[in-house]
Structures are given as C-alpha cells and as structure tokens.
C-alpha cells in the first residue's frame with residue numbers, strides 16, 4: 332500500500348467522523364421534527380458523540396433529515412434547499428410520511444413518496460419514530476456517507 | 481539569512497502556523513468535551529475539530545451566484561493568515577520570545593482586528609441577507625469591545641513603562657520580563673480594573689456564547705458563515721482555532737506570565753491555556769444565554785469601558 336493510499340484512507344476515516352446534520356421540514360405535522368430536534372439532541376440521546384452537529388445552513392450539511400409528506404406547497408423550496416447541500420451528501424427520510432404519505436396519503440396536496448423527487452438513502456419509519464430509531468438511521472447514513480467520500 | 485529563516489519558521493511552524501493550529505484544535509476539542517460533560521452528555525471525541533477540518537477539506541466549495549468570488553474566497557484566507565502571523569508574535573514566557581523586529585503589542589492588536597474584518601467582508605460579499613445582518617452585528621460588537629481593549633493594553637504598557645522608569649512600553653517582551661521580576665499584574669490591585677475589562681473582552685472577541693451575536697445560529701443561521709461550504713468554511717474554522725490561541729496567549733502575557741525557563745515554561749504555558757479555555761470559555765459558554773446586540777453594546781460601553789478608563793487613570797496616578 333502506497334503512502335498516498337494510506338493518507339487517503341486515513342483522511343476518509345477521519346472525515347467520516349464528522350457528519351453535520353441539516354433538517355428539512357417538507358410539510359411535516361411537527362411530530363417528527365420534535366423527535367429529531369429535541370429528543371435526539373437531549374443529553375440522554377446525545378448525537379454529538381458520533382461527531383454530529385446540527386447546523387443552521389444547508390451549505391454546511393452532510394446528512395439531510397427530511398420529515399413530512401412533501402406537500403405541493405413546499406416542494407419547490409425543498410428541492411432548492413436540497414440542491415444547496417454540497418456533495419457528497421446522504422438523505423434520511425424520517426417518519427412514515429416521506430415513505431408513503433402516512434395519515435395524509437389521501438390528501439390532494441400530498442406528493443409522497445419523497446423518493447420520486449430526491450434520492451433517499453435511509454428510511455426511518457414510525458409515526459413519529461423513536462429517538463433510538465432516528466439515531467440508528469443516522470448511524471446507517473454515516474456508513475453510506477463514508478463510502479461516498 | 482538565518483534570521484529570515486527563523487522568522488519564516490516562527491510564522492509557519494513553531495509558535496505560529498502548525499503548532500498554534502494543533503494547539504487551537506486541541507483546545508477547541510477540550511472545550512466541546514467539557515461543555516458536553518457539563519450538560520451531562522457524552523460529547524464528541526477530543527479530536528473532533530480535526531475531523532471536522534478534514535471533512536470540510538473533502539467537500540465542495542459552493543460560491544453563490546450573487547457573491548463576488550475573489551472577495552468571498554479571499555476573506556477566510558486573509559483571516560487565517562493574519563492569525564497565524566499573530567500567533568508568532570505572542571511570547572511563550574520562559575520559552576519563546578518573538579523577534580522584536582516583527583513588531584510588538586500594537587501589531588498584535590492590529591492583527592487581532594483582521595478576523596472580525598474578514599468576517600464582515602465575508603458576510604457582505606456573500607450577498608445573503610443573513611450575512612448582512614451578521615456583518616452589522618459584527619461591526620457593532622467590534623466598535624464596542626475594541627475601545628476597552630486598547631485602553632487595557634495602554635494601561636498595561638503604561639504600568640510596565642513607568643515601572644521601568646520610562647514612559648509607555650509596547651514591547652510584549654518587556655512586559656513579560658517586567659512581570660517576571662516584579663510580580664504578575666494578576667496579583668497587582670492597581671491592575672484589577674484592567675483585568676476585569678480584559679475578561680469581558682475575550683469572550684466577545686472569540687465569539688462565545690454571551691457574545692456570539694454575529695454568528696448566532698438560531699437567529700441569523702451563523703450569519704457571515706451561512707453561505708460558506710467546504711475548504712473555505714474550513715479556513716474560518718482554522719482562523720477561530722488560531723484566534724483562541726492568540727487571544728488567550730495574549731491574556732497570559734499581559735497578566736500572569738509566571739513560568740520557569742526552558743521546556744518547563746512551554747508546559748506551564750500549555751497548562752495555563754487549557755485552564756483558561758476550560759474555566760474562561762467552556763463554563764461561561766454553557767452557563768449563559770445569548771445577549772441581544774443592543775444589550776451587549778450597552779454592556780460594553782458601560783462596564784468594560786468604565787473599568788478600562790479607571791485602570792488607565794489609576795495606573796497613571798499610582
């Protein structure tokens with residue numbers, strides 16, 4: 332193994348320990364957002380130990396958490412914000428809403444599933460999912476992200 | 481020839497550049513770890529700031545359409561370089577004395593304003609409204625804390641100069657040498673008002689919580705940094721890590737440069753830096769809320785300014 336190979340392996344291993352998270356609310360009822368924002372961040376479920384950090388700007392993000400069934404109203408904004416996230420990035424769909432529309436699936440303004448519009452890498456089902464499930468989803472997203480780096 | 485070689489070495493490798501960067505990243509890591517512990521969390525690994533930097537180096541830098549590209553990408557570079565230079569000018573008592581030919585305390589003061597200016601330029605060049613808000617807040621903060629800082633430095637310089645039988649002395653080497661023979665200013669009641677003013681200055685300059693108003697992520701989404709991504713954002717992280725080393729090192733040089741000679745001096749310096757970072761930054765950061773910009777502005781024009789004027793007067797009379 333050459334030195335160059337070694338350095339690139341090591342730097343990839345290090346970089347994979349710093350996934351920054353950004354949340355997009357695509358018309359969620361806020362249940363999933365509460366689970367993401369507060370529960371997954373309170374001391375008991377600290378995601379910072381995985382190196383994660385919630386960031387305010389999509390441009391700093393590596394892992395994008397999307398909640399909600401993608402309503403027609405927010406579709407353009409969601410796609411625009413998603414494009415602002417620099418590559419390489421991983422998408423995690425949180426809740427059943429982005430998978431199928433959940434309890435809103437019959438709504439006239441609901442465009443779910445989300446995967447028709449943006450590439451979803453990990454699905455975390457549940458209405459709303461438990462914090463442990465969200466952390467598990469983030470951990471899987473980190474694995475995928477490591478390969479993309 | 482050897483002289484200029486040492487100068488370049490000082491700026492790139494030993495007290496400035498690489499060494500200061502490693503130190504700054506380690507201090508930031510310690511800070512995040514302790515802050516997490518104080519909130520009863522596990523917290524990130526100690527090397528987390530390093531991981532973040534490596535990660536940012538591997539990402540793509542995006543430049544917004546409406547941004548002016550050379551300014552947008554130049555600002556973080558200028559900020560980081562200025563801090564690397566400043567780190568080479570701050571003495572490590574008993575171990576490293578900067579070459580007086582590079583400059584003294586006044587040059588450090590000038591260099592210390594560069595990161596704030598770089599942030600302002602970055603915020604306005606990015607073309608984002610949040611960047612513009614960050615710009616105006618950063619400017620207000622700078623106007624508020626720069627005055628007290630200059631007066632504090634003047635008080636220290638005057639005290640040293642008068643103590644040596646001269647007038648003012650802006651040489652950091654002399655200030656350190658004077659305190660090592662006559663006792664640290666930390667224990668000198670005449671200097672306590674200046675010390676208090678300095679204690680208010682450095683959280684504002686480092687942008688930690690009661691005064692992190694320009695980069696408040698919950699209000700203005702990190703303000704000037706909002707549009708940055710990838711290596712350019714990494715340069716801003718480098719800048720803030722170096723700034724921590726410079727500002728805390730300056731505090732040590734101005735107020736308590738007790739240290740044995742030789743390598744032990746370096747160890748004592750590192751211990752002081754760690755102590756200052758943990759007590760002065762982490763504990764403050766987790767135990768306060770963020771002030772509003774008008775509150776912070778008024779606070780600085782009231783207490784630190786009063787204390788620094790008082791200290792100058794007391795020193796002149798003493």
Ligand code: SF4
Pocket residue numbers: 358359360361362363364398399400425426427428429433434457458459460
């Ligand atoms: S999955 Fe349930 S909790 Fe989450 S946004 Fe949909 S309806 Fe709300």
